[in-house]
Amino acid sequence: MNDLDTFRADTRAWLEENCPAEMRKPMRSEDDACWGGRNFKFSCDEQKLWLERMGAKGWTAPEWPKEYGGGGLNREEAKILKSEMAAIKARSPLMSFGIWMLGPALLKYGSEEQKKHYLPPIVRGEIRWCQGYSEPGAGSDLASLQTRCEDKGDHYEITGQKIWTSYADKSDWIFCLVRTDREAPKHNGISFILFDMQSEGVSTKPITLISGRSPFCETFFDQVKVPKENLVGTLNKGWDIAKYLLTHERAMIGDSGGGGAFGGRSIGQIAVDSLGTDAQGRLADSALRADLARAEIDGWAFLLTMERMKDEAKAGQGIGARSSMLKYYGTELNKRRFELMMASKGHAALEWEGDASQDGALPRAWLRTKANSIEGGTSEVQLNIISKRILGLPAS
Amino acid sequence: MALVLNEEEQMLRDAAKGFLAEKAPVAALRKLRDADDPLGWSRSLWEEMAQMGWTGILVPEEYGGIDYGMVGAGLIAQEMGRNLTASPFISTAMMAVTALREGNEEQKQKWLPGIASGKTIIALAVDEGVKHDPAQTTLSAKAHGNGYRLNGEKSYIIDGFDADALIVAARTSGEAGDEAGISLFIVEKEAAGLSSTRTKLLDSRNYAHADFKDVDVAGDALIGTLDDGFALLERVLNVGRTGLAAEMLGASEQSFDMTMDYIKERKQFGTHVGAFQGLQHRAAHLYSEIELVKSAVLKALQMFAEAPQMAGAGAALAKAKAGEVGVLAANEAVQMHGGIGMTDEYDIGFYMKRIRAAQELLGDYAFNANRLAVLRGF
Ligand SMILES: Cc1cc2nc3c(=O)[nH]c(=O)nc-3n(C[C@H](O)[C@H](O)[C@H](O)COP(=O)(O)OP(=O)(O)OC[C@H]3O[C@@H](n4cnc5c(N)ncnc54)[C@H](O)[C@@H]3O)c2cc1C
Ligand SMILES: Cc1cc2nc3c(=O)[nH]c(=O)nc-3n(C[C@H](O)[C@H](O)[C@H](O)COP(=O)(O)OP(=O)(O)OC[C@H]3O[C@@H](n4cnc5c(N)ncnc54)[C@H](O)[C@@H]3O)c2cc1C
Numbered sequence: 001m002n003d004l005d006t007f008r009a010d011t012r013a014w015l016e017e018n019c020p021a022e023m024r025k026p027m028r029s030e031d032d033a034c035w036g037g038r039n040f041k042f043s044c045d046e047q048k049l050w051l052e053r054m055g056a057k058g059w060t061a062p063e064w065p066k067e068y069g070g071g072g073l074n075r076e077e078a079k080i081l082k083s084e085m086a087a088i089k090a091r092s093p094l095m096s097f098g099i100w101m102l103g104p105a106l107l108k109y110g111s112e113e114q115k116k117h118y119l120p121p122i123v124r125g126e127i128r129w130c131q132g133y134s135e136p137g138a139g140s141d142l143a144s145l146q147t148r149c150e151d152k153g154d155h156y157e158i159t160g161q162k163i164w165t166s167y168a169d170k171s172d173w174i175f176c177l178v179r180t181d182r183e184a185p186k187h188n189g190i191s192f193i194l195f196d197m198q199s200e201g202v203s204t205k206p207i208t209l210i211s212g213r214s215p216f217c218e219t220f221f222d223q224v225k226v227p228k229e230n231l232v233g234t235l236n237k238g239w240d241i242a243k244y245l246l247t248h249e250r251a252m253i254g255d256s257g258g259g260g261a262f263g264g265r266s267i268g269q270i271a272v273d274s275l276g277t278d279a280q281g282r283l284a285d286s287a288l289r290a291d292l293a294r295a296e297i298d299g300w301a302f303l304l305t306m307e308r309m310k311d312e313a314k315a316g317q318g319i320g321a322r323s324s325m326l327k328y329y330g331t332e333l334n335k336r337r338f339e340l341m342m343a344s345k346g347h348a349a350l351e352w353e354g355d356a357s358q359d360g361a362l363p364r365a366w367l368r369t370k371a372n373s374i375e376g377g378t379s380e381v382q383l384n385i386i387s388k389r390i391l392g393l394p395a396s
Numbered sequence: 397m398a399l400v401l402n403e404e405e406q407m408l409r410d411a412a413k414g415f416l417a418e419k420a421p422v423a424a425l426r427k428l429r430d431a432d433d434p435l436g437w438s439r440s441l442w443e444e445m446a447q448m449g450w451t452g453i454l455v456p457e458e459y460g461g462i463d464y465g466m467v468g469a470g471l472i473a474q475e476m477g478r479n480l481t482a483s484p485f486i487s488t489a490m491m492a493v494t495a496l497r498e499g500n501e502e503q504k505q506k507w508l509p510g511i512a513s514g515k516t517i518i519a520l521a522v523d524e525g526v527k528h529d530p531a532q533t534t535l536s537a538k539a540h541g542n543g544y545r546l547n548g549e550k551s552y553i554i555d556g557f558d559a560d561a562l563i564v565a566a567r568t569s570g571e572a573g574d575e576a577g578i579s580l581f582i583v584e585k586e587a588a589g590l591s592s593t594r595t596k597l598l599d600s601r602n603y604a605h606a607d608f609k610d611v612d613v614a615g616d617a618l619i620g621t622l623d624d625g626f627a628l629l630e631r632v633l634n635v636g637r638t639g640l641a642a643e644m645l646g647a648s649e650q651s652f653d654m655t656m657d658y659i660k661e662r663k664q665f666g667t668h669v670g671a672f673q674g675l676q677h678r679a680a681h682l683y684s685e686i687e688l689v690k691s692a693v694l695k696a697l698q699m700f701a702e703a704p705q706m707a708g709a710g711a712a713l714a715k716a717k718a719g720e721v722g723v724l725a726a727n728e729a730v731q732m733h734g735g736i737g738m739t740d741e742y743d744i745g746f747y748m749k750r751i752r753a754a755q756e757l758l759g760d761y762a763f764n765a766n767r768l769a770v771l772r773g774f
Contacts, residue, residue: 268774283774293765304691308399329684386680394671
């Protein structure tokens with residue numbers, strides 16, 4: 001056996017022993033996701049145990065270095081872990097903005113102390129992070145943000161408003177873009193800073209979405225005091241960090257587009273469950289079947305593209321502007337898939353309350369997907385980035 | 397296996413790129429068309445390709461080939477697509493070789509060295525109707541003396557005109573529509589009762605229509621098992637489908653690159669038309685689609701060695717996606733070129749025509765999408 005075969009065998013054995021049966025059932029809705037953090041209410045003991053075990057091994061962040069709590073795996077090993085988890089249908093032990101977004105930025109731009117301080121609790125799921133980028137006047141044009149950060153000698157003072165801050169009311173800390181130079185051109189006066197959401201002067205107000213849920217907030221900062229060592233990278237150079245983090249965020253959001261549909265089954269099979277088959281064993285609705293096949297083809301080709309781009313990226317580096325392609329395609333695809341799932345379930349997909357529909361889990365999830373092509377930069381913004389950064393088309 | 401080319405594969409691709417751009421660019425196809433070349437491709441070019449090992453890329457070494465495997469063959473097909481190189485590469489070097497590799501020792505000795513050396517051309521005769529549908533085979537082969545007697549017709553045979561031999565899918569039992577009862581035979585050009593005519597299609601490539609009137613072949617003309625040839629035929633077709641997908645990928649990439657160059661140069665309304673967001677977003681979308689095709693094609697190529705039982709699914713994915721995106725790429729290319737894209741003098745139209753043919757041959761989008769849906773259980 002070569003090293004990878006050994007690794008696969010060991011991983012399989014470890015997962016078999018350590019992944020609780022309850023954590024191998026498909027998630028029924030987004031409520032089953034584990035986010036961790038100081039105040040997280042675990043849905044069951046198994047969920048907690050699964051997080052603790054995976055966190056202790058660093059496998060919530062398999063490719064991060066061991067010294068910062070990560071799994072220290074190389075790309076090939078990480079692929080094996082992923083496929084072995086998929087083979088037993090293991091749930092993701094932790095959903096985390098810390099892992100998807102902040103971590104990669106800290107690994108690249110953080111000081112040694114910051115990495116040592118912030119990364120291990122992220123891996124273990126002890127601190128939950130939120131993202132303070134968007135403001136009422138700064139959406140697609142993010143660099144026009146106005147939240148003010150002033151140097152008060154021994155600390156910074158932050159005043160302003162963020163909006164669409166996902167899970168701000170449930171998060172422990174925030175990574176935030178602030179304006180530290182009001183005179184400089186807009187991209188050159190932004191800094192990237194971290195602070196505790198329990199700091200005095202921070203308040204949040206949940207916003208209800210069309211799905212009926214309120215996962216995000218308006219977030220207000222009123223003269224919040226932040227220690228100077230919480231600034232990441234260089235003062236006024238936060239835009240570089242912000243963009244780098246966005247490439248990771250985009251790759252992550254795009255990830256939703258491939259497969260792993262609702263309830264872990266292919267959308268074609270979901271349709272068969274709902275609508276039955278004809279004499280040849282084919283989905284009874286032939287027009288819908290053609291649309292489903294198209295979505296499956298694109299879904300598979302997209303998954304392969306995610307894989308290829310990760311394979312092409314040099315170890316530990318991001319994929320740059322191509323993350324915009326993954327974000328754009330993956331989110332548009334995910335919207336298509338949910339439209340098809342709604343069609344497959346027909347009238348039943350419209351049910352909003354009751355046990356049969358788990359209080360409208362599908363239509364609420366369908367509505368949630370509409371945000372995929374907005375959050376993290378809209379589809380139009382991604383297409384602009386591809387045009388300019390990849391295709392080199394002239395500015396209008 | 398990582399979805400990237402290794403160093404050796406990159407070298408092969410770069411060599412193919414350089415060679416074809418120099419020796420067989422679109423201008424060469426245009427010349428063949430304008431001269432009304434009877435064959436539609438160049439024998440001397442094919443012999444040069446043989447010297448580089450390309451015609452024997454799938455031929456085992458003991459029969460004079462280099463046995464490089466499907467990834468290499470796909471890379472060559474892709475570069476041929478980029479240049480619209482006319483050659484019997486997919487028919488002979490990919491499909492016929494795949495069939496003959498499963499033939500008996502005598503068949504291999506008789507045919508494979510000739511293919512590897514560039515002397516022998518063999519085409520696959522499968523379709524009879526207006527749509528690709530191998531199970532519908534009706535051309536019949538009945539036991540006759542020590543061999544078989546073939547009767548029927550085959551159409552749209554890729555590179556079939558003037559081929560030294562045809563590998564023919566024939567019905568030996570059952571009825572049209574049955575997968576069982578199909579067998580493969582190799583029939584030589586000189587066989588009495590066989591006549592073929594060149595069919596000219598929009599892409600100016602070589603196709604033939606063949607008539608079989610009491611064509612007698614010996615018993616050893618059978619490739620594989622009697623009545624049980626469908627699985628082998630599918631393996632051959634999957635190789636061809638993936639080859640065509642790779643070719644369409646190359647053609648899509650090239651027409652896209654030409655279009656991007658054009659809209660960066662062309663000025664209207666006092667600016668480059670490439671500066672208009674109405675074109676930019678469509679270009680960015682098309683770029684994304686082509687990225688998906690790249691992944692699907694590479695994976696399909698790798699699967700022949702890595703997971704042969706999945707090669708049919710991989711081929712269906714690659715052929716469907718490459719065809720769909722190829723058509724989009726060609727349409728957008730003409731549209732974004734404006735009036736000049738409609739002219740024969742400009743190369744873009746050649747890409748549109750070749751892609752149209754390639755997406756239809758050996759199964760179009762609907763054909764392959766249906767196969768995948770069946771595999772996925774719906
Ligand atoms: C569910 C959800 C969660 C979110 N979570 C977070 C979070 O945690 N933290 C955070 O900071 N933000 C978050 N956001 C905010 C998100 O990043 C912004 O909504 C997004 O960047 C778009 O900004 P906007 O809403 O102001 O839209 P606008 O920028 O006002 O856009 C309106 C429309 O104009 C289009 N448009 C704008 N500029 C261009 C252009 N140059 N070319 C073509 N079209 C253009 C857009 O594509 C869009 O269709 C979240 C949003 C959603 C929906
Ligand atoms: C078959 C045929 C017959 C014709 N017959 C006649 C005729 O009888 N008489 C005559 O005078 N002309 C005729 N024309 C010319 C025709 O009107 C032009 O080709 C057409 O107006 C486009 O101009 P163009 O070819 O210069 O393309 P361009 O203007 O160079 O356009 C190139 C691309 O850029 C796009 N583009 C340009 N400006 C913008 C913008 N502002 N925003 C977004 N996209 C933009 C275009 O849509 C196109 O995709 C004919 C053309 C054809 C193909």
